[in-house]
Amino acid sequence: MGMLEAILLTVFTAATPLLIAAMGELVAERSGVLNLGVEGMMIMGAIAGFAFAQMSGNPYIGALGGMAVGALFSLLFAFLALTLVTNQVATGLALTILGLGLSGLWGEAFVGIPGVKLQPVVIPLLSDIPLIGRLFFAQDALFYVSIALVFAVSWFLFKTKAGLTLRSVGDNHHSAHALGINVMRVRYLAVMFGGACAGLAGSHLSLVYTTQWIENMSAGRGWIALALVVFASWRPWRILFGAYLFGAITIMQLHIQALNLGDVEFLPGPIYGILSLLKSIPAQFLSSLPYLATIVVLVLISRNRRLTLINTPAMLGQGFVPDR
Amino acid sequence: MARSAANGDALLEVRGLTKVFGTLKANDSLDLSIGKGEIHALLGENGAGKSTLVKMLYGSLQPTAGEILWKGKAVSVTSPSFARSLGIGMVFQHFSLFESLTVADNIVLSLGPGHSIEQVARDAERLSQEYGLPLHASTHIGDLSVGERQRVEIVRCLLQDPELIILDEPTSVLTPQEADNLFVTLNRLRDEGRSILYISHRLEEVKAMCDRATILRHGKVVGECDPRKETAASLASMMVGSEVAEVQRETREDKTGEILLEVRDASLPPATPFSIGLKTINMAVRAGEVVGIAGVAGNGQGELFDLVSGEVASTKNAVFLRGQEVGNLGINDRRKMGAAFVPEERLGHGAVPGMTLTDNLLLARHASDAVALQRFGRIGWVWEEMVDKATKRICEEMDVRKSAENPAASALSGGNLQKFIMGRELDRQPSVLVVNQPTWGVDAGAASRIRQALIDLAASGSAVLMISQDLDEIFEVADRILVMHDGTIAEAGKAGDVTREKIGLLMGGAHTERDPEETSMEADHAH
Numbered sequence: 001m002g003m004l005e006a007i008l009l010t011v012f013t014a015a016t017p018l019l020i021a022a023m024g025e026l027v028a029e030r031s032g033v034l035n036l037g038v039e040g041m042m043i044m045g046a047i048a049g050f051a052f053a054q055m056s057g058n059p060y061i062g063a064l065g066g067m068a069v070g071a072l073f074s075l076l077f078a079f080l081a082l083t084l085v086t087n088q089v090a091t092g093l094a095l096t097i098l099g100l101g102l103s104g105l106w107g108e109a110f111v112g113i114p115g116v117k118l119q120p121v122v123i124p125l126l127s128d129i130p131l132i133g134r135l136f137f138a139q140d141a142l143f144y145v146s147i148a149l150v151f152a153v154s155w156f157l158f159k160t161k162a163g164l165t166l167r168s169v170g171d172n173h174h175s176a177h178a179l180g181i182n183v184m185r186v187r188y189l190a191v192m193f194g195g196a197c198a199g200l201a202g203s204h205l206s207l208v209y210t211t212q213w214i215e216n217m218s219a220g221r222g223w224i225a226l227a228l229v230v231f232a233s234w235r236p237w238r239i240l241f242g243a244y245l246f247g248a249i250t251i252m253q254l255h256i257q258a259l260n261l262g263d264v265e266f267l268p269g270p271i272y273g274i275l276s277l278l279k280s281i282p283a284q285f286l287s288s289l290p291y292l293a294t295i296v297v298l299v300l301i302s303r304n305r306r307l308t309l310i311n312t313p314a315m316l317g318q319g320f321v322p323d324r
Numbered sequence: 325m326a327r328s329a330a331n332g333d334a335l336l337e338v339r340g341l342t343k344v345f346g347t348l349k350a351n352d353s354l355d356l357s358i359g360k361g362e363i364h365a366l367l368g369e370n371g372a373g374k375s376t377l378v379k380m381l382y383g384s385l386q387p388t389a390g391e392i393l394w395k396g397k398a399v400s401v402t403s404p405s406f407a408r409s410l411g412i413g414m415v416f417q418h419f420s421l422f423e424s425l426t427v428a429d430n431i432v433l434s435l436g437p438g439h440s441i442e443q444v445a446r447d448a449e450r451l452s453q454e455y456g457l458p459l460h461a462s463t464h465i466g467d468l469s470v471g472e473r474q475r476v477e478i479v480r481c482l483l484q485d486p487e488l489i490i491l492d493e494p495t496s497v498l499t500p501q502e503a504d505n506l507f508v509t510l511n512r513l514r515d516e517g518r519s520i521l522y523i524s525h526r527l528e529e530v531k532a533m534c535d536r537a538t539i540l541r542h543g544k545v546v547g548e549c550d551p552r553k554e555t556a557a558s559l560a561s562m563m564v565g566s567e568v569a570e571v572q573r574e575t576r577e578d579k580t581g582e583i584l585l586e587v588r589d590a591s592l593p594p595a596t597p598f599s600i601g602l603k604t605i606n607m608a609v610r611a612g613e614v615v616g617i618a619g620v621a622g623n624g625q626g627e628l629f630d631l632v633s634g635e636v637a638s639t640k641n642a643v644f645l646r647g648q649e650v651g652n653l654g655i656n657d658r659r660k661m662g663a664a665f666v667p668e669e670r671l672g673h674g675a676v677p678g679m680t681l682t683d684n685l686l687l688a689r690h691a692s693d694a695v696a697l698q699r700f701g702r703i704g705w706v707w708e709e710m711v712d713k714a715t716k717r718i719c720e721e722m723d724v725r726k727s728a729e730n731p732a733a734s735a736l737s738g739g740n741l742q743k744f745i746m747g748r749e750l751d752r753q754p755s756v757l758v759v760n761q762p763t764w765g766v767d768a769g770a771a772s773r774i775r776q777a778l779i780d781l782a783a784s785g786s787a788v789l790m791i792s793q794d795l796d797e798i799f800e801v802a803d804r805i806l807v808m809h810d811g812t813i814a815e816a817g818k819a820g821d822v823t824r825e826k827i828g829l830l831m832g833g834a835h836t837e838r839d840p841e842e843t844s845m846e847a848d849h850a851h
Binding site for chain 1: 423
């Protein structure tokens with residue numbers, strides 16, 4: 001089972017940054033703000049995480065640095081899109097382009113330098129459970145953070161007054177304003193939370209996933225996180241499901257592409273048959289499989305239109321200008 | 325009960341309050357005082373400055389000049405939550421409920437910290453029962469009718485235990501019985517020592533209920549009076565500044581024209597688990613006739629409108645226009661056959677808020693009036709001059725008051741936009757007009773103009789189906805009255821013969837014996 005465990009571990013590593021970034025974007029979108037700059041904030045988090053870890057020698061300081069830079073970077077978006085009421089779609093795209101460029105500039109000095117790895121935190125006893133022990137209880141700290149985030153965001157949104165306030169702002173900012181809720185403050189905080197999460201997710205890439213700085217290393221993960229939020233109809237547990245589904249299929253198709261059929265002839269007939277069938281699919285199609293499968297599955301589970309309508313923030317992407 | 329505020333026990337006093345928007349003085353040094361334990365009416369046409377005034381009292385807007393005194397002390401009401409902490413509660417007419425949240429969520433949001441949602445849900449349900457405004461705390465607002473939403477607003481306000489309650493047109497969506505219940509509630513609140521600032525267009529209820537009235541026109545106070553000593557006509561003329569035209573009509577007689585609109589055995593399943601379906605609806609409207617449909621909000625009127633207008637397609641033989649089966653056709657196909665529709669919600673349904681009046685005209689009529697509005701017939705090239713001309717004609721005909729030549733629909737006040745939408749449809753001289761809540765939240769002058777237009781259209785030989793929750797309006801305009809309850813429809817009789825009590829009972833779901841007239845109508849259906 002060693003090989004299966006290794007494969008599953010890589011699935012977890014692939015899903016964690018998606019999950020963290022998507023949780024942040026979920027909170028921002030629930031408040032009615034569509035921030036398409038996730039990719040940009042993530043790559044800024046990646047370079048900041050790498051740089052801070054290099055300078056301090058401590059990967060945890062790197063992760064905190066990634067968070068801080070992500071939040072700061074999102075503040076730029078918030079100022080433009082919320083205070084100056086610019087178009088949120090255009091502003092978000094600009095943020096992504098700016099982030100990709102800026103991180104390349106900052107990271108030039110770090111190219112090819114080995115990074116500092118965030119070591120796994122092994123929880124005694126629990127990690128000795130057969131099969132699942134190593135998977136769930138011997139991971140890096142960011143994995144635990146990502147799972148805790150799902151619990152925390154879900155609790156915050158649906159069980160607290162502050163979460164209700166945030167959802168109300170996303171449902172109708174005019175009503176919220178009329179009730180005396182500070183729409184701007186709620187949205188600023190939500191956007192910055194989203195930025196901090198995207199930054200943390202980025203630092204996972206440079207501190208855990210590859211442990212080095214590569215330009216454009218976010219490689220579209222920010223966009224996947226964005227898509228997950230929408231296709232999961234703005235619900236935290238579905239995002240968790242979607243992120244792991246995406247991670248699992250990504251890793252699976254990589255293994256299939258790399259598979260040498262000659263090495264697995266010892267497997268029982270039917271399994272060998274399935275593998276050779278998958279192997280016959282063109283590689284380009286296999287590469288697109290994670291995207292396709294995730295979208296199809298999440299669309300299927302979101303068929304309940306009523307539930308989807310209730311969970312969709314009605315003010316998404318609309319700027320708020322209070323009465324004179 | 326009426327006490328003059330001059331004796332020093334004014335709960336709230338306003339002195340020289342002014343609000344300037346750009347070059348427009350929405351409020352021009354207003355003076356107003358509300359005594360403890362009085363129901364004070366605020367009267368005025370749309371655009372007179374009532375909303376601006378109450379928004380300043382509730383802290384959503386800040387005054388340009390002047391002062392507000394609460395219990396004799398000058399205060400600056402900087403925010404709604406500060407207003408609530410003073411003891412001022414507000415029941416809004418628009419814009420303050422969250423559709424995707426539940427009733428309990430909506431109420432919790434307006435309360436201070438330290439309220440558990442379960443406790444609030446229980447309190448709200450208890451209070452709503454107590455005051456005769458039944459509600460389920462776990463229902464989503466999106467599934468409620470306009471009337472039920474208003475209940476949420478009222479209950480939410482009462483839960484804050486306010487000393488002054490501002491009500492913005494609270495009865496415009498209630499049945500007579502519900503309104504009576506509300507009056508009982510309001511009288512009880514007054515007896516508990518609370519004050520009420522009551523905004524309404526309905527002069528009769530102001531006369532019946534209010535201790536004093538302040539009348540606004542063009543942002544200024546033009547009079548203060550004891551409404552019980554005035555007549556509805558004298559109040560109306562103070563509001564408008566001139567006499568309000570009374571609706572003119574010929575004597576009612578039996579209409580025997582050809583049936584232009586008919587619904588046969590139509591059923592519709594409920595759209596959501598909380599809404600209502602239609603159950604075997606049968607009805608017909610003849611040429612020259614106005615048929616009024618009364619009923620409590622949320623009993624299937626909206627669904628009936630959707631069915632007749634084609635927003636929801638049904639089976640082919642459920643709806644007939646001029647004898648042809650149209651049940652499966654869309655709105656534009658029905659428009660092309662001479663029908664016109666005015667839905668209940670003006671913004672977002674009757675008109676696109678962000679688009680100009682000309683664009684809204686084009687959207688509604690590009691297909692039915694293709695020859696008039698498109699160059700070279702139907703090739704899709706918009707004929708701007710003709711659209712502009714039609715828009716101008718409509719605005720003149722219906723006296724639509726607007727701030728710019730061609731403003732966005734959302735820039736018009738509610739009454740003016742309704743006049744424009746009505747005018748847009750009437751301008752086509754439709755042979756069948758279906759209208760839902762023609763004068764909801766519209767001031768007296770505009771309402772009488774819209775009602776007159778409906779009567780005139782019928783007199784010219786068209787069939788008019790009018791859904792309304794305003795019984796006065798139904799009695800004023802309709803020839804024949806139907807009542808909806810729980811997705812079914814019942815014939816109440818001719819407007820001249822039927823009593824309010826009978827309609828009230830039908831609205832509550834009482835069954836009537838079938839009288840001969842109804843049977844003869846059914847014989848007609850069968851041809």
